[in-house]
Amino acid sequence: MDTSTVVPFNRRPAPSIDTERELARLRARVRELSAELVQAQEAACRHVARELHDGVGAEVTATRFALANVETWLPADAPPQCAAALAVANRSLDAVYDASRQAVADLHAPSLEAGIVGALAQWTGDFATRTQLRTSFVCAADVRLTRLPADAVLAVFRVAQEALNNIAKHARAEAADVRIEAGRRHLTLIVSDDGIGLTRNARTRRGHFGLSGMRARCAAFDGTLRLGSRRVATGKESRGTVVIARFAWDAMLAAAPAPERRVLQS
Incomplete structure (x- = not known):
């Protein structure tokens, strides 16, 4: 038997040029699709950041003014629970404002x-x-x-x-x-x-x-x-x-x- 033609069973054939080209094409396609996804995410981040800044910020400011008006309109003999409720509302607004500001900071691309x-x-x-x-x-x-x-x-x-x-x-x-x-x-x-x-x-x-x-x-x-x-x-x-x-x-x-x-x- 001519052993020169025997290929060892544990040796894998080298990938063909066509296979390497196809793998390279697939890797490039993965990079391209991933980059498109990243760009879409950044665009979504910018959109949400604008909505938070313009929408939530404006609503929080309007609510603060409304609560301030309510506080000035309270009669002198108003129950103490009214002032306590206004204080709770203002603290909640502070928490919303701080959370939205941090969210906007995270969503915006850094310098x-x-x-x-x-x-x-x-x-x-x-x-x-x-x-x-x-x-x-x-x-x-x-x-x-x-x-x-x-x-x-x-x-x-x-x-x-x-x-x-x-x-x-x-x-x-x-x-x-x-x-x-x-x-x-x-x-x-x-x-x-x-x-x-x-x-x-x-x-x-x-x-x-x-x-x-x-x-x-x-x-x-x-x-x-x-x-x-x-x-x-x-x-x-x-x-x-x-x-x-x-x-x-x-x-x-x-x-x-x-x-x-x-x-x-x-």
């Missing part, structure tokens, strides 16, 4: 002039002040971070923002940590907490708007999103959550404008 490092450093500081959670931000020193175009910066920022907001809403945590690692092929964003950990169905909630948006932002730059649990040593064993978002450098930097070339004149 990206300082790049991803500056944007995240400022937002995590504001987050710590607002939530009273111990929050840290650590970032790798990599020159590529300074060359990221605005849409890539926004993608990384939005994933971190959503992850932190989820911690504040659901984790019952005392601390949150944000870290950016710069590998050879990927930028990796890691957001972790020391809270109660993932619920039983958290990993499979693919229809959840926040998680789907985070996945789309990663996929738009050839990346992935993973959620996991971590154990935190705090005197007693507890469970925390970690979000790991990866973005491909090649995809993020592809849209960056070429640096200007200075022409020296003799």
